[in-house]
């Protein structure tokens with residue numbers, strides 16, 4: 074089955090993992106990339122894209138998926154200036170289409186991207202993983218931002234969505250978002266997507282929204298893509314084949330009531346990009362990210378893969394966060410984006426997939 078396996082790469086000089094490393098992982102054909110020095114709202118220029126394209130193509134990979142072109146706060150807040158930023162976004166789409174890009178992953182979370190309380194939490198076997206302690210995340214957004222930014226500063230790293238320039242204005246940002254209720258945020262998302270759809274069609278690029286992570290409101294900020302119902306609402310709100318999902322199994326299953334395989338079966342044709350991540354839940358509501366193997370967490374990785382396979386999924390898929398293994402730790406590894414666990418995860422996913430292919434073939438032969 075021609076599902077396409079991707080690997081998220083942060084770019085030369087910005088990722089300790091090289092394209093040469095990635096080339097050695099059996100099955101990877103797509104580099105999931107971005108211009109990580111760009112602020113939300115900026116235009117990605119042709120010559121800048123060309124530089125990365127040359128690097129990626131030199132190794133025979135495609136660059137079909139961008140993660141992420143981040144959305145400017147004015148669009149999410151719904152300020153009059155949003156139209157200017159939407160025009161810039163359209164220009165990004167046009168520029169990316171010149172390089173054969175097929176999918177843009179983005180998110181519509183106010184202020185913060187994914188949120189964790191510990192980036193190197195011991196799992197118990199010597200490895201570490203991203204961890205979320207539920208009662209630590211209360212009202213103190215500053216403490217959480219200090220923790221993440223303290224880390225990125227110390228190790229001279231940037232996290233997408235955690236731009237220091239934006240984080241320096243957190244109080245202002247919170248004020249600006251104060252009038253943005255959940256309904257208002259839905260409206261602003263609709264406005265944004267309706268404006269983009271004609272350009273997407275013209276350029277044959279799908280907008281694929283990432284699930285909110287974790288899938289619930291934090292610090293009083295509304296979050297939209299949190300469960301099956303909100304996904305239904307999202308897809309019917311702008312019912313267009315170019316309005317798609319990045320279905321992130323780990324983000325959704327941070328709420329253990331979310332059944333990702335069911336969502337796959339219902340909306341497979343609107344899933345442009347699949348993130349596969351396994352979550353281990355603790356009884357008190359804390360959760361840890363886990364190895365991709367089904368039994369290492371409770372997300373139901375095998376059932377999810379089976380759902381994609383049954384639907385004849387032909388989109389892009391990638392291992393999402395992995396654990397930090399062996400010598401990987403702060404300073405030499407991007408949290409969640411180490412080399413080894415994601416490579417292991419890919420082999421696990423492809424093992425399941427290959428067997429499902431084989432079983433189908435045998436069934437056909439009778």
Ligand SMILES: O=C(O)[C@@H](O)[C@@H](O)[C@H](O)[C@H](O)CO
Nearest residue numbers: 140141178179180186187283
């Ligand atoms: O969890 C991750 O690292 C990613 O899946 C997200 O940060 C994702 O890239 C963004 O939310 C998409 O805009």
Ligand SMILES: [Fe+2]
Nearest residue numbers: 321324348393
């Ligand atoms: Fe994800």
